[in-house]
Amino acid sequence: MALITKKIKxxxxxxPKESYKWQFTEQIMRDESRKFGFKEIRTPVFEHTELFARGxxxxxxxxxxxxxxxxxxxxxxxxxxxxxxxxxxxxxxxxALENEGLPVKASYFVSCYRYEKPQAGRxxxxxxxxxxxxxxxxxxxxxxxxxxxxxxxxRLGLSDINLEINSIGCPTCRAEYHKALREYFEGYKSELCxxxxxxxxKNPMRILDCKSxxxxxxxxxxxxxxxxxxxxxxxxxxxxxxxxxxxxxxxTVNPTIVRGLDYYTKTVFEFVTDCIGxxxxxxxxxxxxxLIEELGGKHxxxxxxxxxxxxxxxxxxxxxxxxxxxxxCALYVATMGEKAKLKAFEITGAVRSCGMIAxxxxxxxxxxxxxxxxxxxxxKYSMVLGDNELEQGYxxxxxxxxxxxxxxxxxxxxxxxxxxxxxxxxxxGVFLCR
Ligand code: HAM
Numbered sequence: 184m185a186l187i188t189k190k191i192k193x194x195x196x197x198x199p200k201e202s203y204k205w206q207f208t209e210q211i212m213r214d215e216s217r218k219f220g221f222k223e224i225r226t227p228v229f230e231h232t233e234l235f236a237r238g239x240x241x242x243x244x245x246x247x248x249x250x251x252x253x254x255x256x257x258x259x260x261x262x263x264x265x266x267x268x269x270x271x272x273x274x275x276x277x278x279a280l281e282n283e284g285l286p287v288k289a290s291y292f293v294s295c296y297r298y299e300k301p302q303a304g305r306x307x308x309x310x311x312x313x314x315x316x317x318x319x320x321x322x323x324x325x326x327x328x329x330x331x332x333x334x335x336x337x338r339l340g341l342s343d344i345n346l347e348i349n350s351i352g353c354p355t356c357r358a359e360y361h362k363a364l365r366e367y368f369e370g371y372k373s374e375l376c377x378x379x380x381x382x383x384x385k386n387p388m389r390i391l392d393c394k395s396x397x398x399x400x401x402x403x404x405x406x407x408x409x410x411x412x413x414x415x416x417x418x419x420x421x422x423x424x425x426x427x428x429x430x431x432x433x434x435t436v437n438p439t440i441v442r443g444l445d446y447y448t449k450t451v452f453e454f455v456t457d458c459i460g461x462x463x464x465x466x467x468x469x470x471x472x473x474l475i476e477e478l479g480g481k482h483x484x485x486x487x488x489x490x491x492x493x494x495x496x497x498x499x500x501x502x503x504x505x506x507x508x509x510x511x512c513a514l515y516v517a518t519m520g521e522k523a524k525l526k527a528f529e530i531t532g533a534v535r536s537c538g539m540i541a542x543x544x545x546x547x548x549x550x551x552x553x554x555x556x557x558x559x560x561x562x563k564y565s566m567v568l569g570d571n572e573l574e575q576g577y578x579x580x581x582x583x584x585x586x587x588x589x590x591x592x593x594x595x596x597x598x599x600x601x602x603x604x605x606x607x608x609x610x611x612g613v614f615l616c617r
Contacts, residue, residue, distance in 0.1 A: 193299070193307025195493065203508045204496055208339060209292060212312045212490070215335045216290040219327065221314050224289035226270040232260040237477055238269035240445020242386040244394065247378060249297040263296035266444070267313045267489055268471070269478075275317055276480045285318030292492075304462030304494050313468075313489035317475065320484035322419050325450040325470060326426030332454060332466050332488055333432055339495065340504045341456075344465060347437035348427075348452040350420035351388075352412050353472070360411040361387055371401045392443045407438040416449055423450050446471040450486070459497045466490040513539035514580075515557035517550055519569035526568055529597050536599035537606065557583070566591070 190196060197205055213223075232252050239245050251263040264270050271289055274280075280287045294310050301307060314331065316324060329346065336344055352360065364387035372380060379390045379398050391402045412420065427434055434452075442451045451469035468488020475483040499506065514534050516527040527543040534541035542560065544553050550567065557565045565581050572578040572593060579588040595601070 191307070193301035195306060195308070203510055204499070204506050205492065207506045208492065208495060208499070209312065211338045212290075212292075212335055215331060215338060216314055219288070219314075219331045221288045221290040221316075221331075224271055224274060224291050224315075226264075226267075226274050226291070226293075228294065229261045229263050230270050230273065232262040234269050234273055234478070235262050235265060238272065238446060238474060239265065240386070240389075242382050242389045243445055244378075244389075244392070244443055245297060249299055251296045251298060264293060265297045266295055267291050267293040267311055268315060268444075268446070268474070268487060271313075271315045271487075272317075272474055272478055272480075272485070275315075276475065276478055281318055281481075281483060286324070287317040288314070289316075290314045302462065303460045304491075304497060306493060310492035311489040312492060313487060315485065315487035317485040318483050319486075320472065322422035322450075323426050325419075325423045325486060326430060326432075328468065328486060328488055329423075329427060329434075329452055330430050330432060332452075332468070332490070335490070336454060336466070339499060341495070341498055341502060343458055343502075344454050344456045344498070346432065346434040346452060346454055347440055348423070348434050348450065349409065349437055349440040350412055350416055350423075350449050351408050351441055351447055351451055351469075352416045353448050356411050356413040356416055357388070357408075360406070360408050363406040363411065364388060364390070367405050368401070374401060386445070388441055389443075389445075391439070391441045403439075408441070409436075409438040419449050442467060442469060446474040446477070448472045452488070454490075456498055458501050459494060462494060464491070465494045465498060511540065512542055512557075512560050512562040513564060514541045515553075515560070515562035515565045516541070516543040517553040517557065517565060517567045518544055519550055519567075522570065522573055523568035526573065526593065530566070530568075533597040533599050533602045537602045539602075539606075568593075 236246055245265045250265055254260055291313050296308055299305055368383055376395045376398055379393050382389045440451055447469045449470045453464050454466040456463045466488055470486040472484040516530055518524045518527045531541035531543050566578055568578055576594045577590050577592050580591055581588050
């Protein structure tokens with residue numbers, strides 16, 4: 184029979200045999216961000232469309248071309264989140280978290296949706312780990328979140344990932360810069376794509392991250408924001424660099440980084456690699472001092488970053504980083520007959536109470552097929568229980584890699600304490616190892 188459908192283009196399934204890699208990566212992100220004082224926030228997968236239109240920016244590729252927007256049956260326009268920052272900011276404002284003390288520090292794991300052209304490392308549904316910090320304008324905060332991103336990358340064991348930083352100034356210095364950009368791009372008006380032509384007046388900086396090859400070629404020689412920074416922005420950027428130097432974080436200043444979202448001010452940064460092809464940015468972030476006001480709150484300078492989970496996992500794969508799989512079956516109990524099934528329930532239950540994985544037959548397979556399954560799942564130990572074993576009052580536990588057999592008395596009741604006592608002890612008739 185043919186399948187009635189397959190997964191949607193640009194989406195991916197994480198299969199049971201792969202999910203330990205995600206869990207390992209997520210755990211490191213949780214641990215590291217916790218050390219920096221971040222606590223998890225969870226927000227809905229969809230929001231009112233205007234949140235992203237205002238927050239992310241009307242002239243961005245994300246809002247103009249990539250959002251999954253639809254009308255609900257009630258006639259409201261809602262959008263699947265294309266990123267995590269706007270939703271987190273909305274939640275912080277709605278719950279007045281600033282009253283609980285500043286800075287507010289939030290971390291999140293989110294699925295995001297962008298209708299982009301799928302390619303390696305670029306999906307229509309993808310996942311981010313991100314952090315946001317609200318209520319500080321101090322450059323040390325910029326450096327601190329960069330240190331957090333770096334420490335996650337280091338703990339994941341990744342190499343050849345370079346940190347690139349830039350400052351894209353504040354509304355004051357940006358006015359001058361926009362003027363220079365307009366003058367430059369006016370000369371190429373007939374070659375720019377329609378979207379970029381419409382951006383020319385409203386927000387010429389967005390032309391710098393247009394994905395059309397012609398526009399990006401023209402953008403290469405455009406004026407650089409770093410030549411237009413006001414004194415305050417320059418000082419802020421210098422202070423961020425000094426903090427990074429003090430923390431021993433290596434970076435390069437790349438004046439072409441402008442980021443694709445409108446809310447950024449001052450510091451922006453990306454962690455990039457060339458080992459996974461064209462989509463090599465594994466983390467992006469920066470300061471967004473005006474976003475909270477834009478969304479209706481008080482002035483609250485803020486900053487954050489997000490990492491692409493799929494891209495990080497691709498790099499880990501490419502670099503052959505070994506990820507421990509703790510999901511190994513400790514004991515497989517093969518059974519023959521009804522009585523044996525009940526005893527197997529008792530034994531597997533006790534093993535599981537000790538925090539280990541135990542399995543027994545739930546399909547009704549014959550003994551050979553059960554042992555084949557035990558092999559397939561990589562069970563460390565196996566045990567065969569049938570009428571014979573129950574009558575004799577003992578069974579053998581087999582170490583599946585050495586073949587060594589250990590006798591176990593079946594007349595007793597198997598409890599967690601008993602299993603615990605016979606575990607991890609190499610010399611006293613051990614039958615289980617964690
Ligand atoms: P972004 O650069 O758009 O920033 O996305 C962050 C990361 O998500 C990227 O560096 C990349 O690793 C991953 N990513 C983005 N688009 C895709 C895609 N189509 N497929 C796979 N991975 C993708 C933001 O989203 C900001 N909200 C980051 C931020 C947080 N800035 C401040 N706070």
